[in-house]
Amino acid sequence: MRAPQFSLRYFSPAAPLRAWVSSYYVFEADVPALTDTLRAELPQVRFMYAGTGSFNYGDGPTVRMPQAALCGATNMAVYFRANGPLKIFGAGLLPAGWAALVGAGASEFSDQLTDLEDVAGPVARRALHRMGEARSHREVVAAADAFFLLLSMQAKPPPIWFTRAADEWLANSINPDVNDLVKATGMSSRQIERLALRVYGASPKMLSRKYRALQAAVRLGLDPEAGWEQAAAGAFYDQSHFIRDFKTFVGMTPSQFADKDSPWITRLTIAKRQNLVTMPKLNFVS
Template identity: 35%
Template sequence: MQLEFLQPSAAVASLVTIFYLYRSDEPVIDGIERADVGQIRFMLKGQGQLFFPDGHAEPSCPIMINGPGTGAAAYRVDGPFHCFGAALRPQGWGALIGIPAHERADRVTDGEAVFGAAGTALLDALRGETSVEAMAALVERFLLACARSIPPEHQRLCETVRKWLAASEAPRVAALFDAIPLSSRQVVRLVNHYFGAPPKLLERKFRALRAATALADGGDPREVAELFYDQSHMIREIKHFTGHTPGTLASRMDPVLAMTLSPAAFNELSPPEQP
C-alpha cells in the first residue's frame, strides 16, 4: 500500500487543499475514512462500494465526487486499487461542482455527468501517468479551465468560516454568527451550501478530528478530553467522525486513516497560498 500527498500550486490553492495518490495491489481492500471534505477521485484501477453513516451504500464510479462527510464511512474495493484524488475547499466545491454541498453530503456523484467528455479524457490521461506530480499537473490545468466564479461575498464567508474553525480547538457557533454581518438563518443556509453541514455540525466534526489527530500523534488523552464535556462524550464523538475509539486509534487504526489523520495531511483549515 502506498499513499502520497502533494500540495497544490498557488494557482489552485483556493480550490484544493491537497492532492493524493493511493495504490494498493491487494485483491480486496477494506477500510474506514474519516468524515472528510468534498473530494474528486479518479479511479485509475479498481471499483467498489462506500458505506455511509446512515447505513446506505453506493457504488464507486470512474470519476467519483464524494460530498462532504457528516460521519465516518467504510469502503470495500476489488483490487488492485489505484486512485488519484483532490480534496476540495468549500470555495472549490462551489466553483467546480456547483451542486449545493449539503444535497450531496454522504453521497457519491458521477463525475462524468458533471465534467462530461473532458473529464473522461482526463481520466484516460491520468491512467497513462505514474507520478503524483505529473497527475497533479494535468488535474490543475483541468480544474482551472472548469472553475466558475463564485460571488465575492460568498468567498469572504467561506474564509470567515475557515478562520473560525481554525482559531480554536473548540469553536463556538455564536462566535461565527457574530463575525458575519448576516442573519443567522442566512449564515446557516450559506454554510450548508458550501460546507455541506450547518455550523453546529462543523463545530463537532472539526473538534473531533482535531482530537483524533492529536491522539494519533501521541497526545495525552486527558488533555484532549478537556475539549469535551467528559470522557464518554469524547469517545462518542471521535467514534462517530473517525470510525475509531481513542483506544483503537492507538492500537488498531486503519493505515490509510492513520495517514489522513497525520498533522501533515490534516490541513483543511490551512489558509490558501496566494498565487
C-alpha cells in the first residue's frame, strides 16, 4: 500500500469526556477497496460517513457495518473489508465510559456490531449527518464532542474504583496475574469475574491473555526488527505459546505482523497513539 493513499489522525475528546472516551481518530482512504486485520480492542463508536464496510469476527459470517456503529469489545482479531473512498470517525470507549454511557453488560455486546441508533437514539443519526457535512477534521471532532456530551447528560455512575484498579492491572504488567487484581480490589474471584464481564466484556483470565498478547504486539510494532523473545518479554511459556496467542488476538503470526507491508492500519495506530499526550495508558495497548 502507498502511504499517501491513507490518512490517520488522532484527536483528544473534550476535557469532560476524557475519563470515559480514550481518543478520537479520523481514518481516510482514497482507494476503491480495502482489506485489513484489526487486533482485539476496546469498544469503539464508529461513524462511517463515506464508503461502506463489513466485519468478520474470527470464522463467523460477514457482518455489514452500520454507518453509525457501536463495536463491542473484541476478544479476537477482526477482519475488515471496505469499499471506498472511505472516511471513518472512531472513538475508543474506556471501560468506565462503557459503564457510564452504554450501561448494558459489555459481554452482551462483545465481538459484535450494533447499530448505534438502537443504543443512543436519533442523536447518532444527527452526528453522522454533521460529520458528512463537515468541511474539516475540527468540525468532525466538534460533532463527536456534541454527541458524547449529550450522552453524558444521562450517564450512569460507573464503578470507578474497579475500573481504575483493573485498568492499572492490565496496562502496567506484561503478564497480568488475576490474583494481583483480587488483592488490589479486596474482592473475591467470583465478584471480579462478574464485574469484568459487565464492564470489560470478558473474564479476567481472558483479559489477561488478551492484554499480554496486545502488549507484545505494541513492542513488535514499535520495533519490527526485534526477535520473538524480545517481543514476548518472558510472558509466554515458549515460542509456540507466544505465536498461538498472538495470532488469536492480532490475527496473524508475529513474523507476518512485523512484515513492513502487513498490517498497515494496526501498525499505524500503534505508532500514532504514542504522540497523543491525553491518551490513557490502557489505550496505548488496545
